[in-house]
Amino acid sequence: MRNRAVSTTISYTLTLTIATLLVTGLVVAGGNFVSDRQTEVVREELSVIGQQVASDLAQADRLVRAADRSDPTVTITRAYPERVAGGNYRISLDPTDDNIVLESTDPAVTVTVSIVTVTPYGDSSVDGGRVRVIYDDGSSQLEVQND
Amino acid sequence: MADLTDGDGRGQIILIAAFALAVTFIALALIVNSAIFTENLASRGETAGGDGALAARAMVEDSVGTSVRSANRYNTTTGDRRDAIERSTGRLSRQIERQQVTTGGLLNVSTPHNYHTGSRVAMNDSGGGYFTTDGLSSGTADWQLVSRVEENGQPHATRAFELDVRKGGGILSSTDGLAFSNRFAVVINNTGSPSRTWRVALWRDATDAEEIHVRTELPGGTTKECVKTVPAEEFTVSLTDGTVASQPCTALGYDQSSETYYGYGAGISTPYNVSFENGDTVRGNYSFVVANSPDTATLAASPGPGPTPYMTDAVYATDVEFTYVNANINYTADVRVAPGEPDA
Numbered sequence: 394m395r396n397r398a399v400s401t402t403i404s405y406t407l408t409l410t411i412a413t414l415l416v417t418g419l420v421v422a423g424g425n426f427v428s429d430r431q432t433e434v435v436r437e438e439l440s441v442i443g444q445q446v447a448s449d450l451a452q453a454d455r456l457v458r459a460a461d462r463s464d465p466t467v468t469i470t471r472a473y474p475e476r477v478a479g480g481n482y483r484i485s486l487d488p489t490d491d492n493i494v495l496e497s498t499d500p501a502v503t504v505t506v507s508i509v510t511v512t513p514y515g516d517s518s519v520d521g522g523r524v525r526v527i528y529d530d531g532s533s534q535l536e537v538q539n540d
Numbered sequence: 541m542a543d544l545t546d547g548d549g550r551g552q553i554i555l556i557a558a559f560a561l562a563v564t565f566i567a568l569a570l571i572v573n574s575a576i577f578t579e580n581l582a583s584r585g586e587t588a589g590g591d592g593a594l595a596a597r598a599m600v601e602d603s604v605g606t607s608v609r610s611a612n613r614y615n616t617t618t619g620d621r622r623d624a625i626e627r628s629t630g631r632l633s634r635q636i637e638r639q640q641v642t643t644g645g646l647l648n649v650s651t652p653h654n655y656h657t658g659s660r661v662a663m664n665d666s667g668g669g670y671f672t673t674d675g676l677s678s679g680t681a682d683w684q685l686v687s688r689v690e691e692n693g694q695p696h697a698t699r700a701f702e703l704d705v706r707k708g709g710g711i712l713s714s715t716d717g718l719a720f721s722n723r724f725a726v727v728i729n730n731t732g733s734p735s736r737t738w739r740v741a742l743w744r745d746a747t748d749a750e751e752i753h754v755r756t757e758l759p760g761g762t763t764k765e766c767v768k769t770v771p772a773e774e775f776t777v778s779l780t781d782g783t784v785a786s787q788p789c790t791a792l793g794y795d796q797s798s799e800t801y802y803g804y805g806a807g808i809s810t811p812y813n814v815s816f817e818n819g820d821t822v823r824g825n826y827s828f829v830v831a832n833s834p835d836t837a838t839l840a841a842s843p844g845p846g847p848t849p850y851m852t853d854a855v856y857a858t859d860v861e862f863t864y865v866n867a868n869i870n871y872t873a874d875v876r877v878a879p880g881e882p883d884a
Contacts, residue, residue, distance in 0.1 A: 409553070412553050412554070413553060416553055416554075416556070416557035416560075419557065419561065420557065420560045420561065420564070423560075423561060423564040424564060426564075426568075427564055427567045427568050427571065430568065430571050430572075431567075431571050434571050434574050434575045434578065435574075437575065437578050438574060438575075438577075438578040438581070441578050441581050441582040442581070444582075445581065445584075449588060452588060452590035453590075455590060455594065456590060456593060456594070456869075456871050456873070459594055459597055459873065460873030460874060460875070461859070461873070461874050461875055461876035462859070462873070462874035462876075464874075465871070465872060465873035465874070466870060466871065466872040466873075467870075467871055467873075468869065468870040468871075469588050469590065469868060469869055470588075470867075470868050470869075470870075471588055471868060473581075474577065474581070477574065478570070478571055478574040479570065479574075
């Protein structure tokens, strides 16, 4: 009679274990899925923002070249998202490789967009948000600044 | 041992799991939201409006160019010409400012400055004259208009070289027994050594009165001809724009098949002379503006009564400062205005 009710306990323990395993698996898989999607979305968004910044640079380049004397004032201000999928990011111009480099911190994603302009652009870097592309007539090059 | 019969304590794991999944779904919703916003951002056009700035700049250059043309044509003194250009530029600025302000922008054109004075050679007569020394058919037909034309610090020596030609009683067709050398031609030859000559001849077709022939001869002797159908009785040949009745003509421009430039003064260095040959075979008006004060032995110093070729001082080029501001763009640039300059 002392062995009675043991099967109920074992059954309960087994149920608990299996349920825990299933639930943990579900949560881990769900977490990974969300994390993968986040990285993918951040990469896409950085790439789109990079293309837009490249278009601003190209536009500023066209405006500088349309001026017949050497010291035009060109400022293009655009509002980009402050964060991408919840994380901060930074936009940098890399004139040596003709690239715009966008880096997000969480998750860490780096995207480069290449752009070649006739008016050179200088080594400069800004946070996401309102971004200004300006022509610096002192150094005769394009730069990005935070507004 | 747990009380398996106590209903209140059961289902904690399911509850925790449901909570964790709920958090995951919320995170997923935020990420999907971000993805949708990315698509939105990607599908936006050129929102900063740089194309508007460039269109406005082109419009300003064109409008001030028209003022410069008119001022050169209708005013004889330097002061009058500048006053006329400044008045019309002021009006232009006020008008486009008003138009632009309705769209939330600002556009301004400054008073013209940095004038470059050159000379304008022209014949203006309501009835049109022959392209001879005195505008009459009896005048000297082969003659030099000006000599020593040069850039004088500008990118080009001549701009807006236009011949307004009339067909009736005007350019003779080749059925009139004229050899090629007897057709009307504009000739440019450099004054330095070795002497080189660029020539463009103009005539009407022997059989089809609507066809106009233009043939260019380069200094090396290479020729290029274009034929344009021009139904109108009066038409304009622009040597510097390379057009006949507003249609592009390869004999006055770049020929891609031979990769040769045949346009105005190709292969001729400055200073050069401008002459007409067989001016008694063509009738109409003409004008061109040069960047310096060339020498002339034939042109009058001011427009006279009737068809008299003359040369006066003229504005060759001027600058205006152009400002375009909207919510995204702040653009200020100097715009050089020299209407009809080649490759402008």
